[in-house]
Amino acid sequence: MSTSSSKEEKEHVEDDLEQAPTHATYIEKDSASSISPEHREYLIQRHGTIDLDPLPGFGNADPYNWPSWKKITNLVLVAWHACMSTFIAAAIIPAYGEIAEDFGTSVQNVSYLTSLQIATLGVAPLFWRPLADRFGRRPIFLLSLVVSLVGNVGCAESHSYSAMAGCRALVAFFISPAAAIGSGVVVESFFKKERARYMGIWTLMVTLGVPLSPFIFGFVSYRLDYRWIYWILAMINGVQLILYLFLGPETRYLRRGVSHEGSNFKQQYLTFRRIDTKPLNFLDFVRPIAMVMRPPVAIAAAAYAMIFLFGNVMISVELPQLFLEKFHFNPQQLGLQFIGSIVGSVIGEQIGGSMSDLWMKRRARRGPDPQPEYRLWVSYGGYLLTICGVVVFLVRTEQAPELHWNVTPIIGAAIAAAGNQIVTTVLITYAVDCYRDEAASVGVFITLVRQLWGFIGPFWFPSMFANVGVANSSGVATVMIIVVSIVPTILLQWKGTSWR
Structure with a gap:
């Protein structure tokens, strides 16, 4: 594009936006x-x-004006990056026994290496969001991958429990941005009518990271030294970095009060200076927490976090411990148990993503555009599937005879995963639709609530199983889902419009 053409576009943008x-x-x-x-x-x-x-x-630099292939390619890179946050956290699950033996500690203590990353993934985005708003998404994502690569190498070379814990915390802190501000990237790239479908790709990858990682690394841990898990993670970060350098353009595009200088290529790939010159202060780092004062986001976050806890975290973290004790599985056999969660998540996304968009479009054809609360009708199926899946998983695990495995607990895990994915996409899309101009803050807040609640779970799950029983714990999960997820969602449909 010529310089004069670029100036004309800039002037038109500025003139238009002054009136809008x-x-x-x-x-x-x-x-x-x-x-x-x-x-x-x-x-x-x-x-x-x-x-x-x-x-x-x-102007062609506006992400809404990009061709579809470019939007989708960038989304895939961001979604893969988001997947790596949970993928790295869950990577060592099949190797809990080997790591415990190597460091002379218990399997329960080793599981805290995963819990540590879960907590870090929740808190770290508070730091990254204001930086990504000021400097753009692309520089933050590139920095994230560079330091994550180095941190995974550090994990591979760690020879003490404390050193490995420190390196894993570092990796979690730097790999976290895409898992939280990916919602902002979707809103910055895709129109409202297609938002749930593409939001679903991002949320699905965040969810899939948990079961997909132990499924893959179960083979690695069984056939190679478990430290190869970290070397492979470092290699994946390297490939991501290379691809993002060439195929990951900037989606942060201000449409008011700024001048867009340089060619479209420079704006999208070569700009590393501040995009938003608004002063940065302490409040910017804690602003997403203020979402707790907005009932639509706060209720959606709490309802989703409870589903994520039981439909994702509990099954992923406790399955290796329960199955290792009852069936004496090796890492490869443990990894194979996650197939159910992978299949269930993919199936659930078809309902939570594309079908919820069709649900909204069908309602729009009968009159004015529906309120965001109309999408919440789809979430009830997800709640019921999660309850059903958790009950089947826990009850059938306890009923299985010692050393006699059967597939029914894995079917339960698949059903719970499908329900979790439906709720994930529907509630996050709903919250973003309510405050779409603050999509990144919404994503950060929801991630914070989800990850902190998921972090606490592994500390009290063993006590619950010991005191209540594995099968009876399904009753505890059911009651908590009804009280924290289903009832508040009903309230949200009733009062959500007035609260907004």
């Missing part, structure tokens, strides 16, 4: 009446219509 009622980077579709004729003609040539929500700016 905007907030942050989001331009409502109602602003279409105030855009210039040139801007209108550009959008019609690019999209075939100006009936777009949100309304894109005037």
